[in-house]
Amino acid sequence: MSLLLAACVPSNAPPRPSAPPPRPLPAAPPLSVSAQPPVRPLARRDQPPADLLNAVQALGVSFAGQVGISIRDVDDGWAVGYNADLPMPQQSVSKLWVAIAVMDAIDRGTLSLSDSVTVRRSDLTVFHQPIRPLVGAEGYRTTVAALLEGAMTRSDNTCNDVLLWKVGGPATIRRVLAQKGVAGVGFGPGERVLQAKTAGLEWRPEWAGGAGFLQARANMSFEARDKALQRYLAAPYDGASANGITLGLALLQKGALLSNASTVHLLTLMRASKTGPLRLKSGLRPGWTFAHKTGTGQELGSLATGYNDVGLLRSPSGHNYAVAVMISSTRRPIPARMQLMGDVTRALIQAVD
Template sequence: MPFEFLSRRIRIVAGLSVLAACVPTACVPAGRQPVPPARVPITVQTTTPARTPPRPVPMPVRAQPSADLLNAVQALGASFKGDAGISVRDIDEGWVVAWEGDSPRPQQSVSKFWVAIAVMDAVDRGRLSLSDPVTVTRSDLTLFHQPIRALVGKDGYRTTIGELLRGAMTRSDNTCNDVLLWRVGGPAAINRMLSEKGVAGVKFGPGERQLQARTAGLEWRPEWAGGWGFLQARAAMTYEARDKALRRYLADPIDGASANGVTLGLSLLAQGKLLSARSTASLLTLMRSSKTGPLRLKSGLRPGWTLAHKTGTGQDLGTLSTGYNDVGLLVAPDGHRYAVSVMIASTRQPIPVRMRLMGDVTRAVIAAADR
């Protein structure tokens, strides 16, 4: 259907929604994020693929996302009861379809993806090796999910950079990630890397311990390493104090990223613009091996499709859940690639409903690609 008619149709379906579209001559260059004049629920961006070589003849009007995918993302975003952002970026054709795609939302463990890129970048530059030995001590322990904790005795636990990376990316181990974070220079180094590599719309937070403590309205204490002290301190807080802190975090997340920013980073990785070919392949292999979130984006896969992904899960307070995310690289049987991000900042919907939203986004991409 003509794109002008499609634009009118989405406005009719959504009532208050606006479709923002552009053609190559009017678009922001590939790899850069536009600044919308106002908060727009569903958006479409089209760009010329970065890998298309220049030609002396005029370029044809490029492919647009299908009406089916536009309508599906619109319907999923509008019907979900909560604050959610959705972004689908066609890596090979250059367009983006998003619902509330430019608003920053808590990343939680999605931020481990950026630490992993920093680690592999250091490997590419010869500053680190995956075989480098590391001793994890009890003072390195963090909180919440950290399977490595059981292995850390009084003399520590001897391992390698590579094994820590595996733990962080396949099991979302907070301690593994924090040890790696400080090996590559800490939060400032990650934010500097994001800026230098052109990953707009993403902000890295202060590290796992400070992030979770501040989200709860506390300041981290070294004696809390391991998690129990933090949990006891948080349990002693009043509901009102925790509610105030959580609302402050949601209003301006210190680890905030937009859904579009995350898919931009995934796209740059897939295009080989962040790491060497070998490091890119190694990282995506780890992400395809992830044990977390099997019923999130992954639940919508069809035979022959693959997903390399990273989940994130934030703190709950009563019935309110925060930072429930899944982002990844979706690859079709023919090799066509899509970066997908579903980031739920806050909701009172139960876990199966949140998982269903994520699986439905995957199903929508696949259905549109198969038509």
């Protein structure tokens, strides 16, 4: 039985070892997150469209796997979902919460986007990390802004973990989420420990970079790996509900989590994401925009876990929707998973457009 590689990697765009260093985006412009050209005002809708309720239910029931779906109207407040309160593996979706904690620290003046950071070989993680070839014997000198761009637009695991520990580690992320009222969202132990534990291993510092971890995992029996993976799926160490995630996204869009400048900067990064172009984004119509974060978990044989996409969808009229599709586990191939996600977007747009 073959063991496939994992996790937090864009399925349709394998990393290139010669990737250039991530560059910080320009400073966020001093404008409101809702600032847009004048648009035609829409009548307020207090209840979700019946067609959308039916479509979400049908999509969830018909998909062969464990899936959670949540759609939340940011402006009017209604929500629809399927399995939307069940904790699901987040995988790289959790980079969003690290980014929020980083921008919160910037708002409080304890961190700056221009702060210099040296990434060392001991900081390297596992799986997708385009920054890895840049980290030499003396390390790689970069900035908080560049690390944040790498984490949010290319889902770089090392960039994210360096930022995680820069702001104080998992306990800080959990505290920020609690303080800001983002209920239904947990946070795991960090990339290296999470992936090792999911595979039934205990992380070793000498595995930094991933090769040692991959070898140790390959030496495990299928039965041992399956037992560890099933334990993770039953109670994900990084679990969050689809409803919890759309709540956090809605609060972000409303400006309730961060300052205006920090909100604009983070949403700009999310709109520039290079991962998952054929997931939720595949269902967009012209004029609609999407700011998002993907997640991709480990696979064992034909079983895929933590295949996710979450984000903020904006209509041509300026109306905002938070969307989360989280596939906890499935044996369906990647095109079928992408089709489900695109169908959720298409159902939403058809129901409200």
